[in-house]
Amino acid sequence: MIRFEPRGPASLRRMLAVTIAAAVAALVLAAIPIAFAGLSVFDAYGLMVKGAFGSLFAFTEMLTRAAPLILTGLAAAVAFRARLWNIGAEGQLYAGALAAVAVGTGLISGPSLVLIPAVMIAGALAGGLVMLGPTLLKTRLGVDEVVTTLLLNFVILLFVQMMLEGPMKDPMGMGWPQSEPILDEAALPKLMDRMRIHWGLVVALAASLGVYFLLKRTVWGFEIRAVGENASAARHAGIPVTATFVRVGLLSGALAGLAGVGEVAGLKGYLTADLSPGFGYSGIVVAMLAGLSPVGVVLAALFIASIFVGADSMSRATGVSNYLADLIVAMALLCVLVSGLFLRFRIRLVGDHKSRETAE
Amino acid sequence: MTEILDILLSANFWAASLRIATPLIFGVIGALICERAGVLNLGIEGIFTAGAMAGWMAVWLGAGLWGGVLVAAMAGAFFGLIHAILTVPLGLSQHVSGIGVTLFATSLSYFIYRTALPDVSSPPRIEAFQPLDIPVLSELPFIGPALFQQTPLTFLALILVALTAYVLYRTPLGLAIQAVGDNPAAVESQGLSVYALRIGTVVAGSAIMALGGAFLTMSAFDAFFFGMVNGRGWICIALTVFASWRPGKALIGALLFGAFDAFQVRLQTEVGSFVPGQVFLMMPYLLSIAALIVVARRADYPRALLVPYFRGQR
Numbered sequence: 001m002i003r004f005e006p007r008g009p010a011s012l013r014r015m016l017a018v019t020i021a022a023a024v025a026a027l028v029l030a031a032i033p034i035a036f037a038g039l040s041v042f043d044a045y046g047l048m049v050k051g052a053f054g055s056l057f058a059f060t061e062m063l064t065r066a067a068p069l070i071l072t073g074l075a076a077a078v079a080f081r082a083r084l085w086n087i088g089a090e091g092q093l094y095a096g097a098l099a100a101v102a103v104g105t106g107l108i109s110g111p112s113l114v115l116i117p118a119v120m121i122a123g124a125l126a127g128g129l130v131m132l133g134p135t136l137l138k139t140r141l142g143v144d145e146v147v148t149t150l151l152l153n154f155v156i157l158l159f160v161q162m163m164l165e166g167p168m169k170d171p172m173g174m175g176w177p178q179s180e181p182i183l184d185e186a187a188l189p190k191l192m193d194r195m196r197i198h199w200g201l202v203v204a205l206a207a208s209l210g211v212y213f214l215l216k217r218t219v220w221g222f223e224i225r226a227v228g229e230n231a232s233a234a235r236h237a238g239i240p241v242t243a244t245f246v247r248v249g250l251l252s253g254a255l256a257g258l259a260g261v262g263e264v265a266g267l268k269g270y271l272t273a274d275l276s277p278g279f280g281y282s283g284i285v286v287a288m289l290a291g292l293s294p295v296g297v298v299l300a301a302l303f304i305a306s307i308f309v310g311a312d313s314m315s316r317a318t319g320v321s322n323y324l325a326d327l328i329v330a331m332a333l334l335c336v337l338v339s340g341l342f343l344r345f346r347i348r349l350v351g352d353h354k355s356r357e358t359a360e
Numbered sequence: 361m362t363e364i365l366d367i368l369l370s371a372n373f374w375a376a377s378l379r380i381a382t383p384l385i386f387g388v389i390g391a392l393i394c395e396r397a398g399v400l401n402l403g404i405e406g407i408f409t410a411g412a413m414a415g416w417m418a419v420w421l422g423a424g425l426w427g428g429v430l431v432a433a434m435a436g437a438f439f440g441l442i443h444a445i446l447t448v449p450l451g452l453s454q455h456v457s458g459i460g461v462t463l464f465a466t467s468l469s470y471f472i473y474r475t476a477l478p479d480v481s482s483p484p485r486i487e488a489f490q491p492l493d494i495p496v497l498s499e500l501p502f503i504g505p506a507l508f509q510q511t512p513l514t515f516l517a518l519i520l521v522a523l524t525a526y527v528l529y530r531t532p533l534g535l536a537i538q539a540v541g542d543n544p545a546a547v548e549s550q551g552l553s554v555y556a557l558r559i560g561t562v563v564a565g566s567a568i569m570a571l572g573g574a575f576l577t578m579s580a581f582d583a584f585f586f587g588m589v590n591g592r593g594w595i596c597i598a599l600t601v602f603a604s605w606r607p608g609k610a611l612i613g614a615l616l617f618g619a620f621d622a623f624q625v626r627l628q629t630e631v632g633s634f635v636p637g638q639v640f641l642m643m644p645y646l647l648s649i650a651a652l653i654v655v656a657r658r659a660d661y662p663r664a665l666l667v668p669y670f671r672g673q674r
Contacts, residue, residue, distance in 0.1 A: 004670075033468070037475045085455050141656040144601070146402065146455060148652065150594045151645040162638035284459055321474035323467055330463035334442070337452050337460060 004345035015291055015343060022339035023289065023303060026332035033327055037320045044314055051313025052306035058313070060197040064267065066298075066305035068093070068276070070204035071259035072283025073290060073297040074211050075127075079252035081215065081292050082228045084138070084245055086131060088149030089256035090280025091156035095130045096123035096257025097264045098160055101168065101179045101271045104186035104264075115186040119265050120203070120258060127257020128250040130156065135249030139242045153280065161273045170270065179264075179271040188266035200262025204298075207255060211294040214251075224248055256280060277308075278326070285333040304329055367626045374506035374619075378514060379580065381618030383408070385517040386572030387596030388603060388610040389524050390436075390565040396528065396605055397561035398541035398664040402458025403443045404569050405593030406465030410435045411570025413469035416577035416584045417476065419486045425578060429513070432574035433567040439465045440566020444559040451668030462593070473584060488582035489513060511579040513571065518611075520568065525607040537561050541662035544669040554669050569593070591645060598648035602655050605662060613651070620647060 010018075031041045052062045072089045079086035086092075099122040108118060130152065137143040163169075164177040172180075188199040215221035223244045226234040235241045259279055264271050286304055290296030311325035341347065367373050387404060394401040401407075415432030419425055439461050446457040477484070489511040493499075498508035528534035536557055540547045544554045572592070577584050599617065603610035621644055628640045 033471055033475075036472075087459065137653065137656075141653060142659070143649075143652050143656045147594060147598050147601075148649050151591065151598065151648050154591045154645045155642050158638040158642045162636045165638075166636055281459075281463060284456075285463070288456060319478060321471055321478070323471040323474055326463070326467035327471050330460060330467050333456070333460040334446070334464060337446060337456055338450065340452065341450060 003348045004341070005348060006344065007346050010343040018339045018342050019289060019291065019296075019336060021342075022335040023332055025335045025339075026328055029331050029335070030324065030328045033324060034320070037324070039318055039320055044318070044320070047314040047317050048307070048310030050310075051317075052310035057195065058309065060192060060195040062302070062306050062309045063201055064195075064197045065309050066301045067198075067200040067204045067262050067266070068259040068279045069282055069286050069301035069304055070201075070208060070298055071255050071262070072279045073286030073301050074204075074207055074283075074294055075252045075255040075259070075280075076284045076287035077290060077292045077294060077297055078211055078215070078224070078255065079248055080228075080287060082224045082244060082248040083231070084135065084248050084252070085146045086134075086149050086249070086252045086256075087146055087284065088131065088134065088152050088280070089252075089259075089283045090276060090278065091149070091153035092127035092130045092253045092256035093260040093263070093276050093280050094156050094160050095253075095260065096127040097260030097271050097275055098163060098168075099123050099126035099257070100186075100261040100264050101182065104182040105180040106183060109183070110185065112185045112189075115183065116188065116265075119182075119186045120261050123257045123261030124254035125257070127260065128254040130257075131249045131253025132246070135245055139245050157273065160271070164271065164273060168271075177273060181270045182265050186265060187269065188262065196267060198262070198266035200266035203258060203262060204301075207258065208294050208298050211251075211255075215294060220244070220247060256283070259283075282308075282329055285329050285336075288333055289336050304332075307332075363630050364627075367623060371502050371505040373622055373626060375509065376622040376625075377615060377619040378507060378510060379618070380621045381614040382510075382514045382517050382579070383572035383575045383592055384596055384599060384614040384617060385521060385611060386575065387569050387593060388599045388614055389517075389520055389607060390567075390569030390572070391596050391600045392565075392603065392605050392607065392610055393524060393528070393537065393568070394440075394562050394565035395600060395662055395665055396541045397537050397558045397565075398544065398662055398667065398669075399444070399447055399558055399562050400454045400458060400597075400666055401440070401443055401461075401562060401565060401569070402455060402597065403439055403461030403465060403566065404458075404596055405589060405591070406462035406469075407436045407439050407566050407569045408573035408576075408589040408593045409469045410439055410465040411573030412577040412588060413473055413573075413584050414570070415574035416486060417473070419578060420484060425487075425489055428578055429571065429574055432570045432578075436570025436573075437563045437567040440563040440569075441559070443566065444562035447668065448558045448562070449555050451670060454666050470586060483583040483585060485582045486578070488577075489579045511575075513575045513579050516571070517575075521607050521611045528607065538662075541664050544664055544667075548669075548671070555671065558669075569596075572596070595644060595648045598652050601659050601661075602651040604655070604660060617644070617647065620644075 034041050034044045051058055053059055075089045100119045103122040104119040134145040134148040137148055138145045168179050170178050170180045191197045223239050226239050227241050227244045231241055263275050282304055286297055286300045289300035307328050308325045311322050315322035391404055411432040414435035415428040418431035419428035443457055443461045446452045447454045491509045492512050494508040498504045536552055540554055540557045548554050576588055599613045603613045624640050624643050
């Protein structure tokens with residue numbers, strides 16, 4: 001019999017060790033599909049490491065990919081902290097991108113000092129407003145937010161497609177459903193010459209510090225944690241539970257919206273309906289790998305980003321499907337979920353008769 | 361107005377409603393029995409995808425249509441087992457495990473499909489299920505073409521609704537499943553295993569969900585496409601709440617949903633030039649959210665839903 005004995009709060013070192021073990025377990029499990037695809041496991045991982053870290057270009061590509069993952073990871077982490085199950089970061093990201101394009105393609109003009117903040121605020125606001133709906137439905141009517149946020153992802157993507165084929169279509173776009181390009185003054189500047197890495201990464205890192213500070217050092221942060229631990233106890237203690245959910249929902253949606261802003265205003269320059277390869281869903285994995293810690297989110301996003309960029313590069317070199325990256329990321333989520341047991345419990349193999357004793 | 365009446369009075373419309381409802385019937389019945397046992401199964405979206413891919417691929421490899429159905433169910437059971445082990449004996453978060461299973465099942469299905477068929481411009485087709493004419497009944501005027509000229513999987517879905525209702529309400533097993541979703545400690549004190557009941561139910565429910573996916577590639581279409589499930593699983597989770605966890609209401613909910621969808625597709629051909637197509641495509645999702653809002657106040661969730669149970673806990 002296996003017995004779980006509860007243990008006290010885990011040390012930071014133990015948390016790191018257990019999480020790294022989970023990530024390694026996912027990579028080991030991924031050897032099965034790699035072998036199934038007929039590739040040597042060592043070659044595959046060699047190519048992936050080279051693809052994510054092998055050159056300055058590869059490394060900056062990885063960092064570029066990490067920026068939206070940090071933001072969607074924070075969106076999930078802050079919401080899950082309060083047990084607000086926002087699974088809608090994908091849709092909120094698109095809402096943010098759409099708002100950024102709406103503001104940044106000529107609605108207002110001015111210097112970068114005005115336009116960049118305007119685009120970011122618009123994107124954050126749009127993402128936050130999208131999440132406000134499910135949050136209010138939850139607090140007012142008791143509608144489960146998991147399903148509403150999931151369903152809204154599809155609605156928003158269709159709305160974006162509608163806008164891109166209709167009022168926001170670029171007349172110079174050769175008929176493609178894409179928006180007009182963002183004005184130069186509204187674009188996030190590049191961080192390095194000849195590379196794609198842009199200020200979105202700085203925004204993401206600042207957001208991570210901001211969320212860390214909010215959760216650790218402010219009353220609102222304390223309230224978020226209290227609601228997450230036990231909403232009814234928090235209500236008894238006089239904590240404004242509904243207001244906390246609304247704040248968390250707005251913040252979580254805004255963070256996901258910012259991810260969308262970075263992708264259009266920093267990377268692509270215009271909006272298409274395939275802007276995000278599932279950043280919203282991967283953000284959930286990032287948040288779980290990070291143990292919902294805002295600083296951990298940065299490390300987890302770097303890990304997930306290197307898997308995506310590495311697998312893309314490996315896929316180009318070998319022809320193995322890059323769905324492998326999604327597969328590794330999914331397995332990482334399941335592994336980290338299981339690894340949580342090793343933090344909360346001391347797991348012991350005990351004799352059968354002893355376990356019966358504890359059960360009676 | 362006459363256009364609307366014309367739509368409602370065509371046998372073709374009712375046949376389409378039942379056809380659209382079929383995968384949802386499988387999905388809602390599967391989700392419903394998992395939740396009746398106290399386990400929310402958000403793996404459903406991925407299990408649909410896995411059932412669609414595995415069933416299609418089995419047929420494509422020569423297993424025969426019913427062989428494909430069996431393979432799809434086994435794929436669903438496999439992912440259901442993962443979710444069951446993580447959430448029942450290990451007591452991990454049902455939300456996170458379900459999302460994890462969805463991501464895992466979806467990416468694994470896509471990966472296997474892409475690895476087996478690296479460079480195909482158009483997806484290969486199989487000989488899909490053909491509509492089955494039920495003798496006598498299918499020759500009835502109006503009712504016949506509307507209800508009795510469907511593919512075998514649609515009839516299987518309808519039989520499954522009756523079977524689920526019978527098992528759930530009329531057998532000791534069904535009563536035990538209901539009890540384990542309401543008050544697991546009481547079940548344990550009866551000498552029944554909460555773990556075995558919950559794991560078994562989740563595995564069976566997941567196998568049923570996968571048939572909804574199999575219907576997509578083996579009846580509705582004859583090929584597998586990326587993204588073809590397109591939120592149907594999430595819609596089923598919403599419909600389960602709408603159906604207050606009852607098989608009969610689940611059937612009605614799925615049929616209403618199918619009728620609405622069939623109706624709006626036909627309406628689209630009337631007013632399509634004024635309204636962008638995406639508005640119509642949004643409807644199923646918005647309708648699901650509306651359905652949740654309508655029942656939110658009186659939704660009577662199984663009391664132990666989402667609550668892990670540990671052996672020996674009173």
